[in-house]
């Protein structure tokens with residue numbers, strides 16, 4: 001993977017030289033160029049930065065990154081006035097000006113290998129496993145996600161971020177828009193989770209699922 005990324009980087013460099021050092025106009029090279037705007041928070045390797053509440057995005061598939069960046073751009077996500085973290089992300093998504101560029105940056109993010117996240121939440125993973133039975137229908141028993149259901153992979157996410165997003169769905173800070181059918185689905189699910197203890201248990205269990 002490291003080699004592959006170096007190859008991509010040198011190809012991008014080569015393309016840049018060939019084109020008189022102008023910015024690449026398409027493909028994963030364009031995505032890498034645009035990603036310079038993202039690295040300050042998500043890290044050059046996409047592994048996130050807890051100091052700015054930016055999650056690991058390495059390991060997310062291109063279709064989901066595209067979907068979420070479009071949501072932030074259009075205000076389906078990150079526009080709620082209580083969404084402190086989403087409000088940081090939304091203006092960044094809006095620096096990407098076209099749907100084609102969103103797809104290129106998503107394609108680049110999808111090439112970044114995820115790291116196994118550190119444990120930061122105390123939960124009972126055995127209880128979490130029981131609670132996870134409801135989640136498996138969409139997110140997969142292995143937490144690998146399901147593109148047809150538009151359910152993202154969860155197994156590479158940090159535990160603090162899982163708890164934070166479940167809380168956002170529960171309180172309607174994410175999935176608030178009447179135009180957001182997928183968010184509404186998760187709101188319904190999260191609304192049925194009793195309390196913070198269950199959220200922590202779920203996050204603890206999801207962390208035991210091996211990253212790809």
Ligand code: HEC
Pocket residue numbers: 034035037038039040041042052053054055057060064065068069085086088089092093095096105109164
């Ligand atoms: C100023 C810091 C900052 C920058 C720069 C930034 N982000 Fe984010 N990003 C965040 C934060 C904070 C969140 C978490 C939002 C939340 O809690 O809902 C986030 C969330 C995301 C998510 C959602 C992840 C998920 O699992 O749903 C994606 C995808 C994403 N960012 C992609 C990008 C891309 C692509 C760029 C560059 C165009 C970018 N970000 C630039 C701070 C940033």
Ligand code: HEC
Pocket residue numbers: 067131132134135136137138139149150151152154157161162165166182183185186189202
């Ligand atoms: C009916 C299908 C369905 C079920 C069941 C479901 N989810 Fe989801 N989940 C989704 C979809 C679709 C999204 C993406 C929502 C969006 O685009 O905003 C999502 C998003 C998420 C996210 C945000 C991921 C990210 O990267 O930001 C988390 C965390 C999550 N689900 C956890 C769970 C847990 C835990 C359960 C079980 C208690 C569960 N989900 C059950 C469909 C489902």
